[in-house]
Amino acid sequence: MQESSMFDISLQELLVRILSGLVIIAVHGYIQAWTAFHLGDSNPKEERQITLNPMTHLSWLGFISYVIFLKGWGKPIWLDLGRFPKRSNLVWVAFSGWLGLLGLALLALSLRPLVLNSFPGDVGFTLVNFLSLLASGSIWFLLWSLIPLPPLSSFAFLAAIQPKIYAPAFRYVVAFEVALLLVAASGWIEGVLRPLQGWILRLLGGG
Numbered sequence: 001m002q003e004s005s006m007f008d009i010s011l012q013e014l015l016v017r018i019l020s021g022l023v024i025i026a027v028h029g030y031i032q033a034w035t036a037f038h039l040g041d042s043n044p045k046e047e048r049q050i051t052l053n054p055m056t057h058l059s060w061l062g063f064i065s066y067v068i069f070l071k072g073w074g075k076p077i078w079l080d081l082g083r084f085p086k087r088s089n090l091v092w093v094a095f096s097g098w099l100g101l102l103g104l105a106l107l108a109l110s111l112r113p114l115v116l117n118s119f120p121g122d123v124g125f126t127l128v129n130f131l132s133l134l135a136s137g138s139i140w141f142l143l144w145s146l147i148p149l150p151p152l153s154s155f156a157f158l159a160a161i162q163p164k165i166y167a168p169a170f171r172y173v174v175a176f177e178v179a180l181l182l183v184a185a186s187g188w189i190e191g192v193l194r195p196l197q198g199w200i201l202r203l204l205g206g207g
Contacts, residue, residue: 013129014067016129016133017067017070017133018067020130020134021063021066021067022054022058022063023104024101024134025054025057025062025063025066025072026054026057027100028097029056029074029077030049030050030051030052031097031099031100032077032093032094032096033045033077034050036077036079039085039092039093040084041089042083043078043083047078049078056075057075058075059074059076059151061177061180062180065181065184066141068184069185069187070137070140071140071190072144073145076150076173079166081159081166087163088160090156090160091156091157091160094145094157097145098145098153102139102142102200102204104134104138105134105136105139105201106135106204108134109132109135109201109205111131112131112132132206136201139201140197143193143196144184147189150169150170150173150176151176151177
């Protein structure tokens with residue numbers, strides 16, 4: 001499953017990246033909002049975040065980073081920690097997003113043979129390319145979210161340990177997003193994550 005550089009791709013592949021990014025962001029944001037609501041926080045429902053509308057969950061810097069580098073993120077689900085019966089519920093919200101991304105990758109990989117047999121020629125090739133990038137991008141989205149900074153999911157672990165840092169950290173979320181974009185552009189962390197990304201894809205049947 002080859003991933004081209006942003007500066008060496010066709011218009012068709014650019015559109016595939018845009019579409020796959022919107023799907024990933026929508027699914028990830030929806031699952032986290034739904035989970036938070038069912039664990040006791042009504043804030044996602046009040047903010048109308050329990051939706052598959054990608055624009056609700058879109059962080060423009062995160063989306064641009066995904067389209068260029070395939071390392072992206074969505075707008076964080078704003079949580080009211082005081083509404084959770086248990087502090088650990090914050091961690092389960094993060095886990096739910098990761099499980100959703102794994103499920104999305106597995107679904108995309110499972111659909112490739114069916115699509116290839118159902119749509120011959122260029123149409124089938126384009127759809128398979130989309131599904132392949134959807135799977136690969138979902139895993140990159142998951143691995144990137146392991147960085148424990150807002151607005152990424154792993155920040156939930158730090159916030160669960162020390163809730164007082166949650167709200168203050170999000171005052172500087174744009175600065176954190178710029179830093180993440182620069183890290184993605186540098187490519188230095190990709191060498192660490194790429195073997196793990198390949199291993200997960202092979203485990204899901206995408207090898």
